[in-house]
Amino acid sequence: MADSLKAHVDISSKGADQFVELYYKVFDTKRSVLNRLYRDSSAILWNGNAFSGITPFAEFYNKLSPSEHSVNTYDCHPLPTQAGPNTPGSIIVNVSGTVRYSNEKKDRLFSQSFVLSPDPTNGSFYVWSDCFRFV
Template structure:
């Protein structure tokens, strides 16, 4: 794998991740592996199937993410990237969007990246 620019990697990842989440949530599983781990609002999920099941069990079938900020740093193995995202989650029928923060630890594999770790929290006022 050629040297990568973390800003470019994360920009492409964030665009793909949230557009997939918003349009085809079950397709988000392609970005995780069996040894991936996600903490969602304090609950821990380990492994591809458990993470996909968690996404599919969310109480809103449709949503839209608006991204406010994206920060990143090189991290972990050569080519790995740590990303931190903030934004709002808009769910039809809810009066106000929900603010959220999400962290990703992206690991290079062949010519792509997978999510090794993710942490998601809503920012409730």
């Protein structure tokens, strides 16, 4: 049991490392493909604006000025799954950092929480829930 939990924590940690690097790189440099990380069922809350699904969110974020994120810290942990110890479960990823949009003079602090869920169609993960907030 302890070995199984350690394995899930290790997998979650590696997944979070890869996800955080990829997510902010894509957001800042290739925003037009950011939608590939979400699904139509994704729940998104961006600084008080709720979006159900990727299409309205993509329309919103594609109107934002170019950005540059700097991640200060992030943490993650696996969520238990009912499917068994060898089945990947979801991962919660909490991120904090700064972002500067090209139309602003100062960096802004942000906090962002993701729930990454396994995608049974391709073995990867997608953003099931995304909650972004300026601090």
